[in-house]
Amino acid sequence: MKSWAAGIVVALVLVVAGSLALPRGVAAIRLLAGPRDEAAVAAYLLTHRTADDYTAAAERALADKDEDLAASIAQLAAERGLALPASLTARIATAQEEASARMGADAWNGFVSGDAPNEAALAGAVAADLTGIGDVRDLYNQAARYVSCEEIDPLMIGLATVGLGLTAATVATLGATGPEKAGVSTLKAVKRAGRLSPLLAREVGVVTANALDGEALRLVGTSMARLDLAAARAASGRVLKAEAVTTLKGLGTDVATIGGNAGYRTTVAALGTAKSAKEMGVIARLSSRFGTATRAVMVLGGTALTFASYALTATMWSLWLVLWVVGVAFGAAKLGRRIGRLIWPAPSVRLRTA
Numbered sequence: 001m002k003s004w005a006a007g008i009v010v011a012l013v014l015v016v017a018g019s020l021a022l023p024r025g026v027a028a029i030r031l032l033a034g035p036r037d038e039a040a041v042a043a044y045l046l047t048h049r050t051a052d053d054y055t056a057a058a059e060r061a062l063a064d065k066d067e068d069l070a071a072s073i074a075q076l077a078a079e080r081g082l083a084l085p086a087s088l089t090a091r092i093a094t095a096q097e098e099a100s101a102r103m104g105a106d107a108w109n110g111f112v113s114g115d116a117p118n119e120a121a122l123a124g125a126v127a128a129d130l131t132g133i134g135d136v137r138d139l140y141n142q143a144a145r146y147v148s149c150e151e152i153d154p155l156m157i158g159l160a161t162v163g164l165g166l167t168a169a170t171v172a173t174l175g176a177t178g179p180e181k182a183g184v185s186t187l188k189a190v191k192r193a194g195r196l197s198p199l200l201a202r203e204v205g206v207v208t209a210n211a212l213d214g215e216a217l218r219l220v221g222t223s224m225a226r227l228d229l230a231a232a233r234a235a236s237g238r239v240l241k242a243e244a245v246t247t248l249k250g251l252g253t254d255v256a257t258i259g260g261n262a263g264y265r266t267t268v269a270a271l272g273t274a275k276s277a278k279e280m281g282v283i284a285r286l287s288s289r290f291g292t293a294t295r296a297v298m299v300l301g302g303t304a305l306t307f308a309s310y311a312l313t314a315t316m317w318s319l320w321l322v323l324w325v326v327g328v329a330f331g332a333a334k335l336g337r338r339i340g341r342l343i344w345p346a347p348s349v350r351l352r353t354a
Contacts, residue, residue, distance in 0.1 A: 042286060045301040051082040057299055058088055067095035068265035069295055076296035122189055122264050134185065135163035139236060143221030146214070155201060157217065158208035159188040161240045162248045164233075180249060183256030187248075190271045199275045204251065211244030251277050254284040261287035262294040269295055 054077040061070035070092045077084050139160035145152050166181035190196050216238035223232035254277075259267045261284075270283045287294040 042290070042297050042301045046076075046080060046297070049300050051077065051084065053300065054082055054296075055084055055088060057296070058084060058092065062088075062091060062095060065095075066265070067092060067099050068263065069269075069299065071096060072262075072266070072293050072296040073299070076290070076293035076300070079293060122186065122268075132164060132167040134188070135160045135167065138188065139164065139220060139239075140224045140232075143217050143224065146217050147221040147225075154209035154212055155191060155205040156188065157212065158204075158240050158244055158248055159184055159191065161236055162245055162252070163188065164236055165245070166249075166252075179256040179260065180252050183252030183254070183259065184248060186255050186259060186267060187252060187271065190268055195268055195272050197272055197274050200271065200277065200280070203276055204247065207247050208240070208244050211241035213238050213241070247277065251280060254280045257284040258287045258294070262290075262292050266292070266295040266298070269298065273298070 054073055058070045058073040058077075061067070061073060074084055074089055074092055138156055142152050142157045142160065163181065163184050166184060187196075191201065216235045219235035220232050220239065223229075223235060255267060255271070258270055258280075266287065270280060274280045274283065283294070283298065286297060290297050
C-alpha cells in the first residue's frame with residue numbers, strides 16, 4: 001500500500017509541474033527554434049499573460065483617460081484569443097468616440113502653436129512643419145537666442161535644421177522623404193511638449209551639440225533679423241554636421257515607422273520611455289509585427305525585447321519540459337509494470353522434494 005501511496009503523490013506532483021512546464025516549455029522551445037527577433041520574444045513573454053492581466057491593464061488605461069492604450073490592449077487580447085468583459089469593451093469604444101469629437105479644435109491649436117498634447121494637435125503641428133513654417137520658426141527662435149548670448153536647445157536646433165532640409169528634399173523628390181520628415185517633426189513636437197525620454201534626449205542632444213556650427217547659427221539669426229532669407233537658408237545648411245544629420249534622420253525614420261504602424265499615442269509612449277535611439281529601433285520593428293497593438297505589447301511585455309535577454313530563461317523552461325516528459329515516461333512505465341503484475345501475476349516457484 002505504501003508504494004501505491006507514493007506513486008499517487010508522485011503522479012500529483014507531475015500533474016502540478018506539468019501545468020507549468022507544458023505551456024511555458026512549449027513556448028520556450030518555439031522561441032529557441034523560431035526567428036530570433038524582438039517580435040518572437042514579445043510573443044513568448046505574452047504567453048504568460050492571462051485574460052485578467054489584460055482586463056486589469058485596460059481598466060488602468062481608462063482610469064488614466066488613455067483610450068488609445070485601452071483599445072490597443074483590447075486588440076492584443078483579441079489577437080491572442082482572450083475575451084475581455086463586454087462592459088469593458090463597450091466603455092473603451094465610448095471613450096474613443098468622445099476623443100474623436102475633440103479633434104478639430106486641437107488640430108488647429110497644434111498648427112498655430114506647435115504644441116502636441118494629443119493626436120489631433122500633433123497632426124496640426126506636423127502639418128505646420130511639413131510646410132517649413134514650424135522649422136523656420138523654431139530655428140529662428142534658437143538662432144536669435146544664440147545671437148543674444150542666451151541659453152539654446154541644441155536638439156531643437158538640430159531637429160529644425162534637419163526638418164528644413166527634409167522639407168526641401170520632400171518637394172524635390174515629390175514626397176519620397178515625407179515619412180522621414182513627418183518623423184522628425186513628431187520628434188520635435190514631443191520634445192517641445194516635454195515628453196521626450198531624458199535618457200534619449202541626452203543621447204541625441206549630445207550628438208547634436210557636438211555637431212553644431214556656432215558661426216553658421218549666428219549667421220542664420222542675423223540674416224533672418226534683416227529678412228535676408230536667401231542668406232539664412234544658405235547658412236542653415238551648415239548649422240549641423242553630417243554625422244548628427246544622419247543620426248536625427250535615422251531616429252526620424254523609426255518614429256515615422258512607429259507612427260504609421262501604431263499611431264500617435266504609441267509613438268509618444270515610445271519616445272517617452274525609450275532609453276536610446278537603439279531602443280526606438282526595437283520598438284519600430286515591433287510595430288511592424290504588432291501594428292496598433294504595439295503599445296499593449298510595450299505595457300504587458302516590456303520594451304527591452306532582445307533574444308539574448310530571454311534566451312537563458314527559455315532554455316531553462318525547455319529543460320524543465322524535458323525533465324517533466326522523462327518523469328512522466330518513467331512513471332508511466334513503472335505504473336504499467338505494476339498494473340501488469342496485478343493482471344498477470346508472476347507464477348509461484350515450487351520447491352522440489354527429494
